[in-house]
Amino acid sequence: QVQLVESGGGVVQPGRSLRLSCAVSGFPFSGYGMHWVRQAPGKGLEWVAVIWYDGSKKFYADSMKGRFTISRDNSKSTLYLQIDSLRPEDTAVYYCAREISSDSGSYCDSWGLGTLVTVSS
């Protein structure tokens, strides 16, 4: 069955960098766009970034541009999110999700369990 497993979270000091991973199985990874979505403690869902199935296009939420980098390795069926210059407000659970795309808008049909990033000194 479809599985998405995030890893790489933890407690990180402000200003440091972190790379999150999302290992997928159960479907042809190279055929799907993938998203990162985050959720701060007690807050709502916030879209972070999307990457095309082949990695050719990447888009970020305006508030994430500059410090966040989404990437993928289709040979390893793995999605990544690099976060630089971490700030306390980046503290959140980060989810990876599979995209079902259409010309009129896409949605995420499968989600991982998330990985918690805590930015604190």
Place this chain on the structure above:
Amino acid sequence: QSVLTQPPSVSGAPGQTVTISCTGSNTNIGAGWLVHWYQQLPGKAPKILIYHNINRPSGVPDRFSASKSGTSASLTITGLRSEDEADYYCQSYDSSLSVQYVFGTGTQVTVL
């Protein structure tokens, strides 16, 4: 600050019907972009509940229904059950800026 606004909370007794609104604008829902709904049970990852405005994935009970009109959408839960207690989010696309997938502010449903 999300561009899709939902009521922070709604509640109802078991068996009742509750409706959650998702109010957008002419750059998202009103522009014809599809609306999707997610359910997030306490401590769990979100799960797709409704896609493409009105469609239920297999396994989602028909107690859940949705609609879209103008710049708004709504999710209705009929025959409310205790296991429906969760957070619900609408999601669409906003073309006012660069590529922007947007979630609603979220609504907590409480079963009294």
